[in-house]
Amino acid sequence: MAFCSPHSTTSLRSPCTTIPNSGFRQNQVILFTTRSSRRSNTRHGARTFQVSCAVEQPIVIGLAADSGCGKSTFMRRLTSVFGGAAEPPKGGNPDSNTLISDTTTVICLDDYHSLDRTGRKEKGVTALDPKANDFDLMYEQVKAIKEGKAIEKPIYNHVTGLLDPAELIQPPKIFVIEGLHPMYDERVRELLDFSIYLDISNEVKFAWKIQRDMAERGHSLESIKASIEARKPDFDAFIDPQKQYADAVIEVLPTQLIPDDNEGKVLRVKLIMKEGIKFFNPVYLFDEGSTINWIPCGRKLTCSYPGIKFSYGPDTYFGQEYRCWRWMGNLTD
Ligand SMILES: Nc1ncnc2c1ncn2[C@@H]1O[C@H](COP(=O)(O)OP(=O)(O)OP(=O)(O)O)[C@@H](O)[C@H]1O
Numbered sequence: 324m325a326f327c328s329p330h331s332t333t334s335l336r337s338p339c340t341t342i343p344n345s346g347f348r349q350n351q352v353i354l355f356t357t358r359s360s361r362r363s364n365t366r367h368g369a370r371t372f373q374v375s376c377a378v379e380q381p382i383v384i385g386l387a388a389d390s391g392c393g394k395s396t397f398m399r400r401l402t403s404v405f406g407g408a409a410e411p412p413k414g415g416n417p418d419s420n421t422l423i424s425d426t427t428t429v430i431c432l433d434d435y436h437s438l439d440r441t442g443r444k445e446k447g448v449t450a451l452d453p454k455a456n457d458f459d460l461m462y463e464q465v466k467a468i469k470e471g472k473a474i475e476k477p478i479y480n481h482v483t484g485l486l487d488p489a490e491l492i493q494p495p496k497i498f499v500i501e502g503l504h505p506m507y508d509e510r511v512r513e514l515l516d517f518s519i520y521l522d523i524s525n526e527v528k529f530a531w532k533i534q535r536d537m538a539e540r541g542h543s544l545e546s547i548k549a550s551i552e553a554r555k556p557d558f559d560a561f562i563d564p565q566k567q568y569a570d571a572v573i574e575v576l577p578t579q580l581i582p583d584d585n586e587g588k589v590l591r592v593k594l595i596m597k598e599g600i601k602f603f604n605p606v607y608l609f610d611e612g613s614t615i616n617w618i619p620c621g622r623k624l625t626c627s628y629p630g631i632k633f634s635y636g637p638d639t640y641f642g643q644e645y646r647c648w649r650w651m652g653n654l655t656d
Pocket residue numbers: 388389390391392393394395396397531532534535
């Protein structure tokens with residue numbers, strides 16, 4: 324939404340600024356001239372008006388999770404909800420981590436790794452360690468986007484493990500920063516309009532990562548397990564604590580409906596939503612504020628064994644008021 328107000332140029336002392344022809348901008352100044360028979364406020368009958376428009380700032384959303392916890396999967400779904408298919412920047416680096424749709428640009432915070440793969444190995448740090456990341460640049464660039472300015476963002480190349488030349492990112496309507504540390508640095512955190520943490524339990528994380536890294540990335544079971552174990556101390560120290568700052572946390576845990584399930588195909592999901600966030604109304608089931616358990620009868624809804632179970636109700640999380648929506652089971656249709 325844009326708020327526009329017309330002023331005659333003489334009523335404003337501000338100089339006229341030129342605006343680059345790209346993206347969404349704030350404080351746009353548009354000059355236009357009309358012919359007028361009246362001489363007041365005119366030169367040779369021409370009357371000049373200035374329209375200054377405060378255009379909506381990009382909305383900035385942070386999505387945090389460990390590697391292999393479904394950030395890309397979740398973002399693909401979310402950008403399609405916002406509108407348009409998300410694609411890598413056209414004509415750019417084929418290994419770019421960025422996705423752009425009509426409304427939304429998603430950048431991956433791996434692009435702010437200050438140490439490349441060799442550098443991390445030499446220094447004995449993981450990518451989760453803040454020492455391997457440039458938070459000053461992350462802050463400056465997210466702030467610039469929020470101010471409606473384009474940025475030259477570095478690219479971390481996951482294929483080569485090197486830092487590639489920067490890519491140009493224009494300010495979109497919705498700007499999503501996804502990765503390991505969107506809520507780690509207080510300055511970056513303050514810029515977020517909304518934040519989400521995907522809290523995937525170790526059992527589910529193992530199942531998802533093993534299935535993907537063996538099928539798509541050619542890793543062995545042993546190497547995947549070793550990598551998850553090696554990252555665990557830094558995950559606990561630097562990634563997991565960010566969930567206390569999130570406006571919404573999505574916990575994914577193994578089901579309790581099937582005793583000793585180790586397939587990880589039937590899940591238990593808990594959506595924890597902070598109260599009182601601007602523009603965000605926690606979702607609820609049937610009756611706001613109630614707690615509901617529901618097992619569908621099976622005649623109206625098709626669901627395979629073991630069925631599904633919902634509940635909804637108020638909860639506390641890190642000492643704050645939240646609404647909590649729980650889902651257990653599997654809907655097939
Ligand atoms: N909601 C889900 N239900 C079932 N499987 C999922 C879900 N989300 C993700 N997965 C599976 O988990 C694996 C990892 O997901 P994804 O690639 O989206 O994670 P990521 O956090 O983007 O990983 P990375 O940071 O390592 O690139 C994929 O194989 C995907 O199919």
